[in-house]
Amino acid sequence: MREFNSVVAHFGAHALTGRLQALEGGRGVMRIAVDPAAGDAALQEGREGVLEMHDGARFRVSVQERLAEAGEWRVKLMGRA
Numbered sequence: 001m002r003e004f005n006s007v008v009a010h011f012g013a014h015a016l017t018g019r020l021q022a023l024e025g026g027r028g029v030m031r032i033a034v035d036p037a038a039g040d041a042a043l044q045e046g047r048e049g050v051l052e053m054h055d056g057a058r059f060r061v062s063v064q065e066r067l068a069e070a071g072e073w074r075v076k077l078m079g080r081a
Contacts, residue, residue, distance in 0.1 A: 002054045007032055009061075011049035014042035020053075021072060028077040029064065036071035043073055050081045 009016040009032065018034035032051070034043070043063050051061045058081035064074040 004054055006054045008052040009034055009043075009049060010052065011042040011047060014038065016042055018071070024074070029074060030077070031067065031072055031074055033069070033072045039071050039073065048078070051075065051077075 005020045007018050007020055009018060016034040016038050018032050018039075021031040021033050023030050043066070045063055045065055047063045049061055049063070050058050052058050060078040060081045061075040062078055064076050066073055
């Protein structure tokens with residue numbers, strides 16, 4: 001098991017390590033932080049991928065928006081992967 005709140009975001013051929021920053025209200029939306037250089041190449045608004053949590057649980061997600069903080073993104077959970 002990895003460190004609590006760590007995530008691996010899988011988008012196409014990219015596997016980005018990062019951290020869960022916050023859950024936002026019960027709408028299935030969360031903020032994640034990934035390495036800004038790698039995230040810019042892999043993440044785009046509207047793109048779908050898989051978010052693997054620290055405990056191995058995997059969820060399908062959709063990228064909602066890039067946030068002002070470098071490397072932070074808002075994603076929406078779409079269901080289990």
